[in-house]
Amino acid sequence: MDVNERDLTQWLSDTELVVCVGAGGVGKTTTAASVALRAAVMGRRVMVLTIDPARRLANSLGLSEFGNEARRIDLSAMPEVKGELWAMMLDSRSTFDGLIDRIAPSEEARQRILDNHIYRHMANTFAGSQDYMATETLYDIVRSGAYDMVVLDTPPVKNALDFLESPGRLINFLDERVLGWFLQPYDASRVFGQRLMLGTSAVVFRLLGYVFGRDFLDDLAEFFQDFQGLYAGFVERHDAVVKLFRSPSTQFVTVCAPSESSLDVAVFFQQELAERGLPRGGVVVNQVHACEGTDHDARRVLADAVARLDGDVEPRALARVLARLGMAHRRLRALAEAESTMTERVREAAKDGGFYQEVPRLDGNVHDLEALHAVGEHLFKPARVL
Amino acid sequence: MSVQSTEGVLAGRLVMVTGKGGTGKTTFAAALALLSAARGRRTLLCEIDNQRPSLTPIFGSEPRFGPQQVRPGLDMCNIEWEPALESFLEGLVPSRRIVKLILGNPIVSKFLDVTPGSQELVELSALGQYVDQYDMVIVDMPASGHAFSLLDITRSAMGLFRSGPVRRRASELRELLTAETTRVAFVALPEEMVVNETLETIQRMRSFELIGGEPVVYLNRATLPTLTDGERELVARLGELELDPAEAEFVRAGRWEDVLEQSTAHSRERLQQGLDLEPVLVGPVAPGRSAREVVQDVAVSLGREVGLTRRDLSWT
Known part of the structure; x- marks a missing residue:
């Protein structure tokens, strides 16, 4: 790819969505924030979005915490900055609620959903609901047109690019076949004894009732009934997000550190991105150590x-x-x-998949704007040609 | 201040190892499992539904759902979703035929697959079963955020499932997690943000009363200060000179180690103050060691604390 031969600032101005992926603890959040800050320095209006529950991004941006509302980062200490930097952390509960606000057909339907037992648990507590919602919010932010560029920091995943599939998982839950199966024999009076049970389905259904408890199935039936009309909206948004990820103005950046396990993940992600036909921006190896000379005396x-x-x-x-x-x-x-031996295979994997950039380990922790800017200086030095 | 040691961890029955990504969770889980087996306790080392299991490079074979022996007294497994679900249902429904009927229905399996919380509950339940079969179960948990949600599921499930066998199972699991012999081991690094995450997660777990036993924190890659202030000042004076590149590399290397040492001291202090417990410090392993060698090095280093030698821990 010729991206190696050009200045990465050019790459940055051509990109509208940057998605940072990688294992945990590799400086992904720092990379996301540095890329965003850099684009802001260049005069763009940038949003950096994290679904990281540990508030690491807030730390790096000098905020004690921030939430579901877009917050503008105070860059007055950097007078050379021409653009704007905004940040937001996805909070799954309010994202869920916001989503319901938009797609519920009436105020009454909205209230019923928000009061539903299962809905409340699903939005509040369950693992992964943050992942479900990340792409939903991403879609809104990109659609709003309020920003020139969006940088998405993703949750630490090592198995697969889960967050890409997450809209699919949410839709699976509301899949019309599941809903149909569940609701078809359902009597409007919502009493299980009155279901018209036929064949195997009836047996299976009774068993589910036995295993999960009838109350749960009652709650679930109500939940499904409320969500019945929303399926089409979910599918539409899901398709739009998938399309957005595949757009040429989107770039995936794989972030890793010089450790065996994170490099494994990076190599795997490069392959995954290629297989899924997602645009590979490049690979960043953070926290790299360097030392010249062999005389230790x-x-x-x-x-x-x-x-x-x-x-x-x-x-x-x-x-x-x-x-x-x-x-x-x-x-x-x-x-x-x-480290240099270790990173060889990720350099190999990065060949024909965008740029390859190493960022040295900086003294101290990166938890303020100045340090983020310093990381950016390394990130956007002319990239290595592989 | 509570002093939580490896000795205490080894006395547990269910030990869940977690921490921020990249801190060495898998390494510590495997090292603790080696120690436990060396103590003569039948030990199971588990990971949870990893499509690309982290234990593979350590033990040279892929962990499956069914436990397999990796050395005398030590088995490993990977709690995969589908077989775990099957075994979960078998525990609740008396007839195998009926379980097959439920799982054979494509819509129902899809339903179970996506029902919020069902995965977490089923996975925890598999752990619970193993606790009855082994003296010690050590779990390589997901990173702290997800580990918290996984452990919290027993609480949520009690609200969600108001009757039936799943509720009973959830309440049994809650009892298991809140037993004194259930422990969480956190692996942290001497870095600001890792310490932040460790503090937050442990404080949250404590306030939700998720786990019965006291947590233990391993401060991994820790190096304690070796220079006096006067000596450090001398390094600083050297750094102020006009140095050629070769000379400068030495001063840079010295500063690099100094930063590591300062961060260790600082992190230790924050953990002590924030959690009222003394972290266990574990030094860095030599660079370039394989995943397996790193586990061995860490096991030997933890073994010193509990009177186990390299010979007790050797494994081929």
Whole structure:
């Protein structure tokens, strides 16, 4: 891909949606925030969206926390910034509620759904409902046209690109076949004894009632009845999100760190993206260590420097410091070499799949705008040609 | 301050290992399983519905739903959704034929597949069954956010299923999780955001009273300060000189280690203050070691604390 031969800032201005994917703990959120900040610096109006429940993005942007409302990040400390940076964390409950607001046919239907036992549990507590909702909100934000660019930080996944399938999972739950099967013999009086039970379905249904409890099936029937009319809306939005992911103005960035497990995931994702026909923007390897030189003898290498020191130098302290610097150099060098061997296969996987960029491990943690900007400097240096 | 040690973890019956992504959960779960087996307790090491199991590179074969032995006294398994569901239903419905009938209906399996909470409940239930069959079950859990939702399901399920066998199962599982012998081991790194997530998750678990036993926190890749302030100042003075690139690399390497040491001390303090417990510090392993070697190194390092030697822990 010729993206390696051009400036990544050009890549950035051609992109309307960046989706960062990767395992947990690899600096995905930091990468997402740095990309967004960089685009804002370039004068674009950018939204960075996270479904990360640990509020890491809020931390990086200098906010103690933020929620379902779009928040504008204060960039006044960076006068050179021409654009705007907005951030938002998806909160599944209010996203769900907002979704119901939009698609419920009447106020009465809306209230009934919001009061439903199953709905309340589903939106509130269950694992993965955040994933369900990520793409829903993404769709709204992109459709609103309020931003030039959206950067999506995704949940840490290692098995598959779950969040891409998540609208499918929600729809599965409301699949017309399941609904139809469930509701068809259902009597309007909502009493199970009055269901018209026929053949195997009737047996299976009674068994489900036995296993899950009849109350649950009652709640579920009510839930399905309320959602019956909403299926078409879900499908439409799902299709739109899938189309958006496949659009040429969307770019997937695979983020990893130099650890065996995260590199595994990155290589796997590069293949997954290719197989799904999703646009591969490139691969970012964060937290990379570098160390030059193979002579670890600090006394020899630093002899001149030591001679140039002004003032008193306690010889015992100096000896300890030099021994220590020698060991640190040896360890850092070994780490850098091991990492470079490790990242080979991800470089291979990145070949014909966009850019490949390494970001060195910076001293200290990246939890303010200045540090994010520094990461951006590394991210957007001219990319390596593989 | 409570001192939670590996000794205490090994005395448990169900130990769930979690933490932020990339901290070394799988490594610690496997290392603790080795220690437990070396103590002579029949141990099961589980992961939960991983389509690409993390235990494969460690033990050289893929964990399946049915436990398989990886060394004497140590079995591993992967709680896969479909067989777990089958075994779950078998536990509730007396007849195998009826279970087949339920699972054979494509719409019903789809229904079970997507019903909120059913996956989590079924997976936890499989763990519960194993607890009855082994002396010790160690679980390589998902990352902390998801682990929390998974554990919280017993609470939600009680609200959702108001009668019937599923409710009874949920309440049994809640009892299991809140038993004194059920522990959560958190793997953390000396990094600001990892510590944040550890603090938040443990505080939340405590306030929801999800788990009976006290949590233990492993601060992985920890390095304690070795230089005195005076010596550190000397490094700083060296750094202020005009250095050629080769010289500068040494000062940079020294600073790199210094940052690691400072972060360890800082993280330890935050965990002590935020949770009123003393984290167990575990040093970094040498770079370039394979997944299997890393597990062995960590097991040896934890083993020192509980009187197990490399020889007790060797495995081929």
